[in-house]
Amino acid sequence: MKLTGWLIYNGGLSTPKFNDYAALMQRAARLRGAELTAVANDELLVSTDGVIRLKTDLKEPDFIHFADKDLLLANALEREGYRLYNRARTIELCDDKRLMHQAFAGYGVPQPLTILAPMAYPKIGYRNTSFCRQAADVLGFPLVVKEAFGSFGEQVYWVETMAELEELAERLAGVPHLYQQAVTESFGSDVRINIVGSQAVASMKRTAEGFRANVTAGGTTEPYDPTNEEIKAAIAAARAVGADMAGVDLFTGTEQPLVCEINSNPHVRSIIECTGVPVHHMMVEKMLQGRVLS
Structure with a gap:
């Protein structure tokens, strides 16, 4: 049939x-x-x-x-x-970085220390931004600010001073966002591991001149052989959000693997060309097998 x-x-x-x-x-x-x-x-x-x-x-x-x-x-x-x-709940968890990091925390996925910005209503904003000082005391400088909804490494900001942080918090008031410990060892580079089912099927290292290593932002790629610990972290991230298939981004140069984020709908052209692994065929096979077995 x-x-x-x-x-x-x-x-x-x-x-x-x-x-x-x-x-x-x-x-x-x-x-x-x-x-x-x-x-x-x-x-x-x-x-x-x-x-x-x-x-x-x-x-x-x-x-x-x-x-x-x-x-x-x-x-x-x-x-x-x-x-x-992927399922609707998986897409929801991956789309909102706040929910994603909470899911990671609940599943024990290694990740940078992250603080969620207090909710603010659009066009009303914050009465004051004193919470920024507490966030900076916990995370230190530099730190990273991320809008909760964004793709291709956009809506991500590298912050080095309290003045920058407070200005950015005021500008993003009403926009869901978070504050995160900067992984300086991985500045300008990361590792993408594609997961299909419960298997890590392909991996590449991405490098760029700026702190964001996305290929869309001008990053270059090379095949990468992940460690067992990196594979375990990537699989754990996929399981935390219930993903059938996903692209998991990990920081590099750290003592233990740290997951940056997970993408429920990763574009696969760059990793196919980089590694020669037919990730798209594996994704289709996963969907067809799931339909036959359901």
Whole structure:
């Protein structure tokens, strides 16, 4: 029986990078005798009576590769009984860095010391930012400020003084964010380990001139042989958020592995070209096996 899947993406992000990702996944599916149809999230409407399909010729999916962050749609599809890769809760935990770090803490995943910024209402902000001094006393300088929602290493700030921290806190008032111990040993470099199922399938080191090592931000890559401790940390991070497949970023140069973050929808082109490992084929195989076994 030929299995059919949907690859759900954001209708506003039909960029060359995403189109390349979709084509990679679709070719991998075809090689396994499956069909993977790209479906934009705005081609599906969530209603109180279920998910409305704007395209009437869409085949019912046996599985869904949810490559977006539309949580309301993901939850609605799960309520209708569809198996999502990754699940809605996983996407939610990975999308909000505050929830992600709390999930890591609950699972014992090694990570830098992190303090969540107090909630502030948009256009109201903070009455004062005295909490910044306490955060700086705990974390020390330099420290890193991260907006809770961001991708490709953006919305991340390197802070070296109290004046910078207070100015940034005031500017981000109403924007969910956090404060984190800076891992100076890993300035400008990190390790990406791709997890499929419970296995580390590919790894590369990324290096850049600035403190963010993302390839999108101009970083270079080289194959990397992770230690057993790094592999364990990456797998633990994936399990903490319930990920079927993910990209886990670790800091380098530290005495023990420290997880920076986990991505539930990592683009895989760079790690495929860097390592030669067909990560996309492994991801498709995971989804097909899960559908057969469910």
